[in-house]
Amino acid sequence: MDAGKKAEEEEGGYKMDTKLLSKDKEGRKISFSLTGATDWFANTMRRFMIEEVPTLAVEDVEFRDNSSALYDEIIAHRLGLIPIKTDLRSYNLPEECSCKGKGCAKCQLKMILKAKSQGIVFAEEIKSKDPKCKPVYPKMPITKLLKGQSLQAEMTAVMGKGKVHTKWSPCFVWYRGWPQLNPGKNADLKACVDQCPVLELSGTNLKITDISKWNESYEEICEKNGVTVTNSKIDFIFNIESWGQLDAKDIVKEAVKIFQNKLDDFTKQLK
Ligand SMILES: [Zn+2]
Numbered sequence: 001m002d003a004g005k006k007a008e009e010e011e012g013g014y015k016m017d018t019k020l021l022s023k024d025k026e027g028r029k030i031s032f033s034l035t036g037a038t039d040w041f042a043n044t045m046r047r048f049m050i051e052e053v054p055t056l057a058v059e060d061v062e063f064r065d066n067s068s069a070l071y072d073e074i075i076a077h078r079l080g081l082i083p084i085k086t087d088l089r090s091y092n093l094p095e096e097c098s099c100k101g102k103g104c105a106k107c108q109l110k111m112i113l114k115a116k117s118q119g120i121v122f123a124e125e126i127k128s129k130d131p132k133c134k135p136v137y138p139k140m141p142i143t144k145l146l147k148g149q150s151l152q153a154e155m156t157a158v159m160g161k162g163k164v165h166t167k168w169s170p171c172f173v174w175y176r177g178w179p180q181l182n183p184g185k186n187a188d189l190k191a192c193v194d195q196c197p198v199l200e201l202s203g204t205n206l207k208i209t210d211i212s213k214w215n216e217s218y219e220e221i222c223e224k225n226g227v228t229v230t231n232s233k234i235d236f237i238f239n240i241e242s243w244g245q246l247d248a249k250d251i252v253k254e255a256v257k258i259f260q261n262k263l264d265d266f267t268k269q270l271k
Helices: 003-010 039-051 072-080 189-195 216-224 248-270
Strands: 017-023 029-035 055-066 108-115 119-122 126-128 141-145 151-160 171-183 199-202 205-208 227-242
Touching: 029 171, 029 248, 039 171, 039 227, 039 248, 055 072, 072 141, 072 151, 141 151, 171 205, 189 199, 189 205, 189 216, 216 227, 227 248
Parallel strands: none
Antiparallel strands: 017 029, 029 227, 055 151, 108 126, 108 151, 119 141, 171 227, 199 205
């Protein structure tokens, strides 16, 4: 490859493309390839997904009664961390809402918890005013009640961003440069294929059969057998694990929209 072409490649001169590599049944975990990009672009996308895509989370709790062993503050903290199914079309961020942040049905969701039976109080006991938006995992424990104890609280969930508090973050994202396998003179390709179930021999080269299952341990095996592994700076594999508030695919779509809006804002400011 000549220097000019390499420079162009490093500048992201190629057309950007994405392809879905794997997806779980619930749509909470996906991995996709991002090719012809740059490392700063990949990292910007990662940060937007984690910090900018908004979700619903409990922000205020009013206790009517709490005779459990846990203090109000601890229970409020636990309630804040319960992922709530979020409908991005029905709810606005308070600062972008027509109520100007005062609080209304378009930026807030009221929920009630009333528990008085002995045993563990689970997230499924929280009653939401919006049936679409309720705790994602019914069996998340909140506290334990002994005989005669009770817990009663009214909660307000609001839309927010992960950069303000991690309870609003919708997912965990990581990416890596696409692995490039370069066999050295004395490389033992057969040993590589034998020890890595996702590798096969294609002529005198190694080929990865399922990139979504590729990981560092395979890289170590290859290195031990004389194959140098480098990671591309323009092609990436993205993995997204949603905490449940939003589908992984919607998180990516929303992050792209946020990126676009920020660029539009920037262009306006320049003018
Ligand atoms: Zn509002």
